[in-house]
Amino acid sequence: MSPKMGQKLTDNPKDTTVRARMDAETVRKLDCLASEQNSDRSKIIRQGIEIQYEQRNKK
Numbered sequence: 001m002s003p004k005m006g007q008k009l010t011d012n013p014k015d016t017t018v019r020a021r022m023d024a025e026t027v028r029k030l031d032c033l034a035s036e037q038n039s040d041r042s043k044i045i046r047q048g049i050e051i052q053y054e055q056r057n058k059k
Contacts, residue, residue, distance in 0.1 A: 014042070 022030070033044050 020045075 030041055030044060033039075034041050037044065
């Protein structure tokens with residue numbers, strides 16, 4: 001079956017949903033970063049995970 005019209009093909013599909021509870025201040029900070037970087041919340045969160053993971057492996 002071919003992908004839906006207009007759907008991007010990717011080698012790394014984002015097909016898993018993760019939910020997290022955050023206080024209003026954390027959401028405000030997340031939205032501020034997303035706005036500054038012209039990005040979305042999910043991408044900012046993924047970048048934060050990558051940073052934490054890289055720091056963990058440097059120890």
